[in-house]
Amino acid sequence: MSLIPFLKWAGGKRWLVKRHKDLFPDHFNVYYEPFLGAGSVYFYLNPTRAVLADINEELITAYSAIRDNWRGLQDLLVLHQENHDKEYYYFMRDESPIDPTEKAARFIYLNRTCFNGIYRVNLQGRFNVPIGTKEKVILDTDDFRSVSELLLRAELITCDFEHVINASNTSDFVFADPPYTVRHNQNGFIKYNENLFSWNDQVRLADSLWRAKNRGVKIMSTNANHLSVRELYEERNFNIQSISRYSSISASPEKRNQYEEIIIRANI
Known part of the structure; x- marks a missing residue:
């Protein structure tokens, strides 16, 4: 499947x-x-x-985090869902987490709530897409466990x-x-x-x-x-x-x- x-x-x-x-x-x-x-x-x-x-290093980090710690990433996405509003979106957009799972959760959160899912950065390498209209951070189609199992068979490279x-x-x-x-x-x-x-x-x-x-x-x-x-x-x-x-x-x-x-x- x-x-x-x-x-x-x-x-x-x-x-x-x-x-x-x-x-x-x-x-x-x-x-x-x-x-x-x-x-x-x-x-x-x-x-x-x-x-x-x-x-795109952030993209590969997201895949790696799902492979290595999908439960932790899912828990962070739940927190993002609970906190999501316009002020929180722009707060998270300006954040620069170091932990790979936190970086991945921020990346996926922004992807799901920004305008049209566009990935774009400015000359300083900062994500600069405005907030979109979608508010769901946790999707019915999410199956991070199965994604993690599939990615265990892959080599991920930036x-x-x-x-x-x-x-x-x-x-x-x-x-x-x-x-x-x-x-x-x-x-x-x-x-x-x-x-x-x-x-x-x-x-x-x-x-x-x-x-x-x-x-x-x-x-x-x-x-x-x-x-x-x-x-x-x-x-x-x-x-x-x-x-x-x-x-x-x-x-x-x-x-x-x-x-x-x-x-x-x-x-x-």
Whole structure:
């Protein structure tokens, strides 16, 4: 049974595993995910062995805390639920806990109560997203015990994506879902993503996946359906197909619409 992701994440792939299960490989050795985010594909596939990574240290700390101390984290989320209001939200947003479980609980609390579940930091590296409309900190879908048991089978790393992809071998499976950095929509998140993930990073990712493809690694990656991105992967002989998704990140209802993305695959 697939687990429900415990985070809301911009560009999350719940829609992909719901509508396009047939695109994933049936068998593979180790699962690699270099842009973990909410981990929708990981929770859907439920792999026996996995290497999960992200450049976001707070994100990986949250996963590690659930793996190592899910009961303590759940207790802290209950306290956050009891105390939640506007004043408490901004108090917690300004906090900098040191204990890993407290850091993880703060991260999940802010994710669930901030505007649209967006993760964004300022130039000083401080989380700066305003409070949102959702008030539930404890969700009916929470199953931190099962998430912890699954994560015991995974290696969690804070690192650059290239390091993770380079570690994959024949018959492993890499799923790469990078930040989308071309102006294919109006969701207000593009400029921030461009700072996170430059065009040079897009090229470096394509090269990393190309090398993995040539090692016999099973590859699946998502990206914006943009000519410049398509050309990167067409030149490297990947299989490319377009699919539509519904985007709901925009604060403006008229800007929430169907957008095309591409699925890039090899050896599947």
